[in-house]
Amino acid sequence: DTAVSQTPKYLVTQMGNDKSIKCEQNLGHDTMYWYKQDSKKFLKIMFSYNNKELIINETVPNRFSPKSPDKAHLNLHINSLELGDSAVYFCASSQVGSGGRRETQYFGPGTRLLVL
Template sequence: DTAVSQTPKYLVTQMGNDKSIKCEQNLGHDTMYWYKQDSKKFLKIMFSYNNKELIINETVPNRFSPKSPDKAHLNLHINSLELGDSAVYFCASSQDGQYRVTNEQFFGPGTRLTVL
């Protein structure tokens, strides 16, 4: 069984479009994350949710809006896509919480977004 899954795996779209990426984890974790990996392989955290509550927002443009319908899901919606949004987006989850640290983050396989 896949621990952290993302859909779609590949996403090719035109500038200006709106798109969503979905993430699901079946590990029973409380915390989920979105990371962006650019063309130089640099990974940077974008958002983190704990029990459906936003806890980390790393100066990401307002065009990016995460949504967590329940603690097993964290979706990423992107409005008005720009060329610079082309990247691989990774979802991750961990058992971390407000009073619990140092746990491993489990990563999904990534979604490669290409904006034309």
């Protein structure tokens, strides 16, 4: 059973296009995240949603817009794609643990985006 799934796995597109990446988790978690991993493997958080509400919004161009239709899904829409958007995008989810904190995050397999 896939805990956190993403589609598509690979995405090759032209500069200027608009594309979406989808994420679903079947862990029953209430919080989901989007991360960007660059060519040097550096992972940086972009957004987080808790029960469909945006709770973390890092310094990300407004061409990136997350959408959460329900707590099991978090999609990422990117407008006017640029060369620098080429990266691997990971979705993750977590659940509140003891002490009211969300810590352990479970990651999806990633979406490899290449902008030409």
